[in-house]
Amino acid sequence: MKVPMAPIGVVNWHIGRCGSSVLGSLLAQHPEITYSNEIFSPYMPRRRGDRTLPPLEEVVERARDGLQTRFHLFEVKHLPEQNLGLYPGLSRSDWVSRFASLGCQHHLVMRRRNGLRRMVSHVRASSSGVYVSSASASPPSQAVTIPLENIVHGFRQRSLLEWLEVYEEGHVRMQEALSDAEVPSLELVYEEDLEDSPLQAYQRVCQFLELEPGAPELRYRKINRGKLSDLIANFEAIESCLATTRFAWMLDA
Template structure:
């Protein structure tokens, strides 16, 4: 009973600080805040496990992705999610997204404030990468992280599996189940968009290259799922702490890999997908297990 009371008091204290005190003192805190962080990724790249580690750090308030909440509020039902072209006319101006970010900053107090953005989120708000970075800089964002899953095919497969099963994450210590899917190479549907498989792969590649070019004269950290998260997510956490100039806290990984199986086991029509990518620079992604 005593432990429960202490825990409840701690939660109420945190809410008081984040909901009332920090916003009230934002004019002062914004000057003393240690920094603002924007992390770009395409999803299914270890962003959630990394975000959870960062959020455990007392030096950081990690807000994660803001756009999904905005999108879901406009969806017809949980079963009927609007496609990106249906969402765009319903979304407000770019300033609506920036207002959400400002709200998060006010709750951060003097801690680092972090937010995540996917490329298709920006497209939904008619916000180009260059303009996005400039707008974020205007809000005091001075640290940028690029989290790339080099095997884009695995990202797509993971997205399709998650969409079909409703299982987006697996708790640490639990074993993931093999879920097989069929991948229509001419009509892949992920991230509220439908287009040919190759078009997705090329788009991801171009967005990451453009992002690196835009950030070359800014303070940014490049992480990859394969090198920094796949084996031990704490590697990525440690690199972010070094990037921010903080020592870090003891943190615990609370998620496991959702699709650790070879793509040949997951994709029912693996031969069709192989033929489709045979003469492309993405062929290696088929067997990167």
């Protein structure tokens, strides 16, 4: 079958450390999907160096140039402190609109309910440089120290409590932008769709895109397994910080 001029864009919106790489590695094995990962992250200041930031549309066009598959899947970190901060004059709705003009017809939105576990994953990955773990790898043996203040995500520093608020608010705003645009979207919740069986998320996406699922190989697995009290070196300080907040449930989940 002859493929149209450009593949249909599928945008995966998330804030990181939510299973997106695991899902992407599964979907990349489908013959009708090309997976380009986080196409805007190489242009974040820390990685861009002296390179000029291209227009948003050009980043997408470069990523899909020459592709011959039906779908092109790529990821965007949707907090203003993350990829959205590259073009500060554009709102989430503006991004969705510009992607629509480029043929991006489908949207995934990934979330992780337990923001504290997401923070553990963020701090460990930032300090170790290890962002994915092979399915056969052993879990890390050393606990991580979670700062209470001055945690860096992209363009900003915030406290632990502030970031937990931002995580949830950002997801709500992203969902609203997609709803307002009336575009097809699928929400994937880490704890329900990926944590126990990433293949469940893979199958849901295939159904959403009206694709016949294959039998992909699970190449990555969760890095931070076990109780938070074992994963966090300063657990007592974190427990004291969250105990009287609405995030207290995260300590035991």
